[in-house]
Amino acid sequence: xxxxxxxxxxxxxxxxxxxxxxxxxxxxxxxxxxxxxxxxxxxxxxxxxxxxxxxxxxxxxxxxxxxxxxxxxxxxxxxxxxxxxxxxxxxxxxxxxxxxxxxxxxxxxxxxx
Amino acid sequence: xxxxxxxxxxxxxxxxxxxxxxxxxxxxxxxxxxxxxxxxxxxxxxxxxxxxxxxxxxxxxxxxxxxxxxxxxxxxxxxxxxxxxxxxxxxxxxxxxxxxxxxxxxxxxxxxx
Numbered sequence: 001x002x003x004x005x006x007x008x009x010x011x012x013x014x015x016x017x018x019x020x021x022x023x024x025x026x027x028x029x030x031x032x033x034x035x036x037x038x039x040x041x042x043x044x045x046x047x048x049x050x051x052x053x054x055x056x057x058x059x060x061x062x063x064x065x066x067x068x069x070x071x072x073x074x075x076x077x078x079x080x081x082x083x084x085x086x087x088x089x090x091x092x093x094x095x096x097x098x099x100x101x102x103x104x105x106x107x108x109x110x111x112x113x
Numbered sequence: 114x115x116x117x118x119x120x121x122x123x124x125x126x127x128x129x130x131x132x133x134x135x136x137x138x139x140x141x142x143x144x145x146x147x148x149x150x151x152x153x154x155x156x157x158x159x160x161x162x163x164x165x166x167x168x169x170x171x172x173x174x175x176x177x178x179x180x181x182x183x184x185x186x187x188x189x190x191x192x193x194x195x196x197x198x199x200x201x202x203x204x205x206x207x208x209x210x211x212x213x214x215x216x217x218x219x220x221x222x223x224x225x226x
Contacts, residue, residue, distance in 0.1 A: 004155075033213070042117075042201055042216030043156070056213055088154065092214075102214075106154040 004029075004093050004105035012111045013081050021076045021108045025093030029101060032074040034066065035090040037107070043090055049074050050096070078110075086112045115140040115206050119217035127225050130192050134220045136202030137184040144205040146178055146185050147214070151199045159187070159200075192224045 005024040013019050025032055031050045035043035045058035049068035063079045072093075078085055088109050094102045116139045126132055138146065145163045149156035160169045165180035173192075178185045189196055199219040206215060 035214075035216075040218075042119075042203075042218045043214075045213040045215070048213065058213065090155070102158075104155045104157075109154075 004091055004103050006091050006105040006108050008108060010109045012113060015081055015083060015112055017081050018077065018079045019081060019110060021089050023091030023105060024073045026103050029093035029095050030072050031094045031096060032068060033092045034076050037088040037090060081112045083112050086110060115204065115215040117202055117204055117215050117217035119202050119220050121220060123221040125223045125225065126192055128193055131188065131190045132192060132222060134187040134200050135184065136217055138204045139183065140204045140206040140215060142206050147203045148176055148187050149201040149203065151201055156201055194224050194226055197222060197224045
């Protein structure tokens with residue numbers, strides 16, 4: 001039973017560029033939440049997708065956007081990258097908008113230079 | 114705004130020592146508190162606490178919640194080098210009919226042989 005899969009595992013981008021991160025939820029899960037974890041800090045909630053809609057959003061600018069596909073997988077897009085966007089981006093999947101079975105992926109390490 | 118504070122920020126102990134990690138919180142519509150262990154990337158689930166005063170145990174790890182004083186502790190007895198990790202505390206609140214995890218900044222534990 002595959003867990004939460006994120007890709008890529010690492011990537012390096014230049015300031016001003018755009019990036020897309022991907023997440024496949026655990027089998028049976030239909031909700032995807034995204035978190036940003038800067039070095040030495042705890043994860044911060046970016047947004048949550050359920051039924052292909054953004055259901056809730058944390059305190060992140062509009063440069064951060066997302067999408068959920070009919071197969072429940074999700075993408076996180078960040079435009080106009082800043083050095084401060086360098087972080088580990090974690091995806092978590094669950095069933096429904098509650099916390100049932102909440103499971104984290106291994107993350108994507110983004111470095112902006 | 115929901116808030117979770119963990120202490121200490123970091124801790125260095127020797128194998129066999131006992132450690133206590135602290136987590137205090139302020140959250141609207143508290144539902145539960147969770148502890149995670151993060152070694153490299155994906156946080157791995159340790160405990161979920163919903164009721165006050167009931168200790169949860171798993172081997173050498175245990176945790177308890179005090180809903181009146183708004184804090185939780187995680188105890189690790191007879192520490193081993195494999196316990197070296199960042200320990201994250203998170204709370205489930207409910208905002209605007211959605212839900213999100215609010216994390217503390219983590220406690221970095223290093224266990225020396």
